[in-house]
Amino acid sequence: MAEAAVVGAFGGSLGGLPPEPGPLKHLGRGILNSAPRRLRRLGALVRMFAGRRPGLRSLQGALPALPLPPLRDTVSKAVESLQTLDPGGMGSELPPLARSFLGGPGPQIQRWLSLRGWALPSYLSELWEQQLHLGARGPLPSTGSYYLMDVLGPPPSRLPAARAANVAFAFLSFRSLLRKGTLPPVLLQGSLPTCSAQYERLFGTARIPGESRVPDSFFGVPRPPWARARALLLQGGGPSSAALRLLEAAPFVVAFDPSPTRGDPSPTRGDPSPSHGDPSPTHGDPSPQNGAPPPEERDPPRDGDLDAEAKALLLGPPHNRWFDKSLTLVVFPSGRVGLSVELSWGDPPVAGHLWEFALAMDRSLGYDQRGNCRGGSRGRSAEPPQELQWNLPPQVSEALPQARLQFQALLRGLQLHVVSLEPPPGPPEFTQELLGLALELALVRERGPALTYEPIPTRLFLEGRADGARGVGRPLLELERALRDPETPRGRRRALLEAALAQARARRRAAMMGAGLERHLQAMAAVANQMRLRPPFLAEVLRQPWALAFSPAPRPHPPLLPHPLQPAGGGFNPPHQDGYGVSFTGGGGAGPVLVHISCREGSPKTDPRLFSQRLRAALGELGELGELGQLLGGEG
Template identity: 30%
Template sequence: MAEAHQAVAFQFTVTPEGIDLQLSHQALSEIYLSGVRSWKKRIIRLKNSVITGVYPASPSSWLFVVIAILATMYTRSDPSMGLIAKIQEHLPVSQSMSTQCQAVLSAVVFSTMLWLMLIFTMRLCLKQLLSYHRWMFEQHGKMSNTTKVWVALVRIFSGRKPLLYSYQGSLPNLPVPAIKDTVKRYLESVRSLMDDTQFERMTKLATEFESSLGNRLQWYLKLKALWAANYVSDWWEEYVYLRGRSPIMVNSNYYGMDFLYVTPTPIQAARAGNSIHSFFLYRRKLNKEELKPSRIPGTVIPLCAAQCERIFNTTRIPGEETDTVQHWQDSDYIVVYHKGRYFRLRVYQAGRLLSPREIEFQIQRILDDPTAPSKGEAKLGALTAGDRIPWAKARAKYFSSGVNKRSLDCIERAAFFVTLDDDEQGMMGDDPAASLDRYAKSLLHGKCYDRWFDKSFSVVYYKNGKNGINGEHSWADAPVVAHLWEYTLATDSFQLGYTAEGHCKGEVDSSLPQPQKLKWEIPAECEEQISQSLAVAQALADNVDFHVFSFREFGKGKIKKCRVSPDAFIQMALQLAYYRDQKRFCLTYEASMTRLFREGRTETVRSCSSESTAFVRALEGGEDDYRRLFRAASEKHQLLYRMAMTGAGIDRHLFCLYVVSKYLGVESPFLKEVLSEPWRLSTSQTPPQQLELFDIVNHPEYISCGGGFGPVADDGYGVSYCILGENMINFHISCKHSCPDTGSQKFGAQIKKALHDLIQLLSPNQKEPNKTEDGQQEVKKDK
């Protein structure tokens, strides 16, 4: 029990000769170094708070202003127009101070006030500049003079070398759309999904809502928008995620995959060593705010970074009515699951981060540990995979004190969770397509008890060296976790690397303490609840039908040559594929970010529009003008996407109006019906964010397969796609076996066919469309 002895700083015993005091110098050294590390982090946070607080100016600019004001005073001019003299009169200083010193001190006070006023003015100007979004609606490659001036001003007011959170105070608040605009856009979005009778009824409900209750609810919403940083995000997190009482596994959590064609090392412990070290390098950059602020690709426009704050040391805590997201400032360890045991693995020793080789050494110790799981420990994680209310009750009853509380606290406070899986996954074997499907299901739900689904993210390392990540959804959206995952994959393979034998590089400190196995005392009643939660989770997992494939016939390179947005192209292909699969259209959800605004998260793009349905019907019906209709549909989709990004979406506004109605205790038939409509086709794109980390041209094998999520509706599909390089699009398709009308494999085949049909429709050998007077495009018929 050497590690237990090292954990005690001192011991003493009372003897006839007096008190025998024994100090553990190693333990005291650890305490001292831990304190030093903690204070260093506090100083860094304080320094960054000052730098961020005065951005886009810099702290050194204060000295420049002071010197400039003092210099003008010595030239016997008064730039303050008498304010310095006024300050000097009311300055509460000792009479012993000379007049000259009082004048200098007054000048410094005035300079500071002037400096703060300049900062406020610059931030206000930048905020107003970032509120301008007309640039998004201009034709690609044709920038107006107004936008050119705007870009120049944004560069001027953006300052130099921003930290991660430098722009937070300058981002505009999400605007509240007008009721009439939202209702009009909603009715337009559902017109093609309803017959005349249904649409007439819905129009009547919408008109009644707009003219009566809607204005009252809107007033409360505008009042909230005046004082809240974002009128949507807190309610979205609370009511969409945290108040959900069904399992978060499959229903909410999502996953990300490893490299598709490459496994950097076949050694499980080595892959974990490099990867875990990379995660903590990212956390170090995050704490120091050294990560570059995310921006709209190809622009200087920053995106909100508020979600980054809770990447590490964060856990979703179950409650009977609602869950909560708990975040801790720091933790120097992770929790590792292997063969039914939980281990606490410290990644810092003597104040330094363990090297990849040392982490590999510690992981291998866990893999070699022959200890059996405690009674009830092996499948404990199933509690986080089942329904939330039973988990909340079990947590309060069995994990609120004693050894169970200490072990649970250890898991929940860990930087993140790690699973050492005994399976082998990846694209392998005689049937690589089927192996990818198994890989996706493993990352989404595993065995339903070998992941801790409440953690902000869990990392899975497989026996053959493959890995993957599972993210909890309430605290942040997928792009935040994807940014972390990209950095980790690139650092693991390109920066840290491996030896010829496949091990991590570096040396090992042999004095490292053994990873500490967590202790549990699980009563029989709790074991029964674990079994019940596992049964619920297993039934849910078994019902998931998943299909993953890489489409390599063409990619965004060929699509762009057809003068079409790749995202619009894929969305039209999905509409065509769904119509061919189900013989109908459905309400379609495409996730769009609203991080142009402070604390922005997502908005819905309703991809199934009147234009898209008209195109699909024309194509399937053999009509001649389907090419013109395709152009109109893709342009409409781009317009809807831009409107969603710029705060003019439909669904978040209606959602918040519904929340207000519930607070006021009033019923709205219109809102109730809108919020109950099922999203049978839920889609999301996960574009690469840090292309500079990967050389896809020279090393195309080093690409991730992207990630995916479970189906949203029992009779619907979940589709995630990732556009990689110029010639690849990866698709992740999910549905449920219990629905006889859906199938991930058959829908995947329909998507492939739709992609081929659309590219043939737009192929360069076709005559280019001409512009008509009203700006619409039409195609000359082939002779």
């Protein structure tokens, strides 16, 4: 279950699926027209009665409940997905287990889920958050967080304090719009309302550790020890208790980081004030020398330019991160900023909405010639900052050295590589579809058929989070064999490409419409656990590791940043010791595609640089496979 918490990290933006008529016209008439009739009626009613300026939550009561997929459909999809990967081995063992599940505990578990859906806003209510996110077993830095990066190019100001002030002001402005209810709702294709419940926990949210939870971690420490340490800090009163309460109640945390380095940024064991190392003249220096920009400020960036900054955002130095907090604004000495986000409270499209709003307002507010913020004090002087005071009891201070060692091991164990790819011609939606297929093709070429995961938002429904679309179907495997065979005609390859794209798009549409696979399987496993049942079918299906989790970086649609400005994307941890976590952004006339690839150090099956080479080759082959104008129905 811990893996599911990781791979759900980046649910793609709600506008990430192709708008009508879509990249392949014959695949359907778009998400809206292929939606269930009740959703199409809802869209029509929204256009009629929502008014000219509906608020964010004004349409919340109109959302339908997330439907419970039929049991046989979910079982059939699960069997088919694994039979495709291993038809002669594990796949041949699943049908008997599936029949036993359908004739045994399956219907009983399904009835419990149906009762939950009747009594609660969603059959997944509390199950998904409590069992998967808050019950994750891995350390928060390596399982429960993700990052979003600054706009490509040099920052608008070289003063870290000025950048922090502008972006923090933008965050508070966004929070003010939320509180007033004047933030416009997020509408899919301009008419279908989406659930806004996650916005309520965007600010001022913190995970509270408990002794009864299975371990995840804080600063690399298992959750129960941190729960005991937190209790000691609160019981002792005094400055430590006050500082802890201030941190947990704060809208967000601002972390002024040292400059990220290209070596191992882990601090030495005896260093009482850990740092990422001394900034080099070309990396993180507020005033670049010799006229050459630092690598992370090149636009477009080269392969590897953003590696150090991305890794610093994902893990950071252990002395200034509060991984329990929902949001941490990270500011580097160069003036660049980033966002570190804890996962359990909500999905990346919500954080992506806030982040792009803040970056756009930052540019709108601007800076003077010295890089300072514009504007005055409005008749009052700013209050001086107050340093938090900590008086740690021995039981807490004695645990810190071990926590630091565990954190350094996490830092050394992560590989993160950001590459720049030339996108194929066509609209951004087609680039995203083709890139997803190229990722799966590169994975198959690396290790053969393997399980992949793509999170899809389900916010068309009340309290909807994200469901998963399993990839690597039969059409893709046939396409891979056809590309290896020089005798296969070009027309046959193009037909297989269309079939693979059609299957991928159908999986995404099913997940978005509440007919996905992963959440239903996880919900059944959670209910079975509560009933003290261990169905062999669920155990076999859910024990299969994800070799690849991928998603486009979250961006609002339409974008809030003026063209040609765009964020450098973001990323998350790999879903498994031998897997890749991949996020991508850009393309479609918005410059190169930036791909963030993460994996674990020491795995014999992963190498981010070799995988990026395979990805580049696969994307080039698919892009050249026939005239894209024909694939696009004459468009683009």
